[in-house]
Amino acid sequence: MVENVPVKTLEHNGLTIEGYSRAAVQTYWRVPELNVGFDLGAQPWSFMGTETWFVSHGHLDHIAALPVYVARRRMMKMEPPTIYLPTVAVKPVEQILKSFTRLDRGRLPVNLVPIEPGMEIELSREYVVTTVATKHTVPSMGFVIWQRRNKLKAEYQGLEGHEIRDLRQAGTEVTEELRDPVLAYLGDSAPPGLDDNPVMYEAKILICELTFVAPGHRKEKIHKFGHIHLDDIVERRERFKNELVIASHLSTRYHENSVRKMVTKALPDMLDGRLQLWL
Secondary structure, three states, rough: OOOOOOOEEEEEEOOEEEEEOOOOEEEEEHHHHOOOOEEEEOOHHHHOOOOOOEOOOOOOHOOHHHHHHHHHHOOOOOOOOOOEEEEEHHHHHHHHHHHHHHHHHOOOEEEEEEOOOOOOOEEEOOEEEEEEEOOOOOEEEEEEEEEEEEEHHHHHHHOHHHHHHHHHHOOOOOOEEEEEEEEEEEOOOOOOOOOOOOOOHHHHHHEEEOOOOOOOOHHHHHHHHOEEHHHHHHHHHOOOOOEEEEEEEEEOOOHHHHHHHHHHHHHHHHHHHHHEEOO
C-alpha cells in the first residue's frame, strides 16, 4: 500500500477511526466500517475506496485534496464519489474542478451535494447522518452518525407472535425507531459548536478540535477565529458523556511533547481515560 500521508488508527466499540489532523496543514478522517469519511485536506491512498465524504467547511486544510481524490477514483475506474459540503462551497468547488479538468485534460466525475444545518442523510438502513451548525470564520458544519433500529412498542411487548402479526396485517404500526448517536464530528469550531449541539457531548465517539493549549494564548482571540482552547475543554469536562473523545487539529506552534505536558497538567485523568490526543 502506498503511504503518501500520515494515518493514525484507533478502534472503539466496533468502529475504526482513521486519519490525521493538524491545524493549517491537513485534516482527513474516515470510518471504514461505515464507508464514510470527513474532510479532504489530504487523501491517503488507502482512503480511495471510501466513496462518501462529508466536508465541514471550505478551508484548504480541509478540502485541498478533493480534486486529487476524484481524479484517483476516475483513474482506478471507480464510480464517481458522493461529497456532501456546505451549499456556499459547491459552486467554488465546481469551478476548481473545471479548472483542473482544463489543466489535466481529464474528467473529474463527482456528485457534489449541497447541505445545510438540520438535514438528514441516509447512509444505509442502519445508519443516518445529521448536519449541525458550528461556529467558524466561514460557514461550517458538524456531523452526527446515528445508528437506528426498530423496537416493538411497549404496549405490544406482552403479545404473542400471531397477535403482533395480526396487528401488522391490520395496518397498525407496532414498532418504533430508536436512534443512538455513535459518532460526532465537530470539524473546526469555537465552543458554541459543542454547546449549541448537545448531542456532541452524548455520542459514543466524539472527534473534537483542540487547536490551542498554551495558557498564554487568549481564549477571546481563539474563539473569534473559530477554534477551541484547552481551557474550554476543562470548563466543560462534566458535560462530556462520550465513551471516547479524540482531541485533534493541534496548532503547529506546539511540539507534541509540549501538548502532552500541558494537557495532562490541566486534565491529569484525561477525562477518566476517555480523552485521546491525536498527534
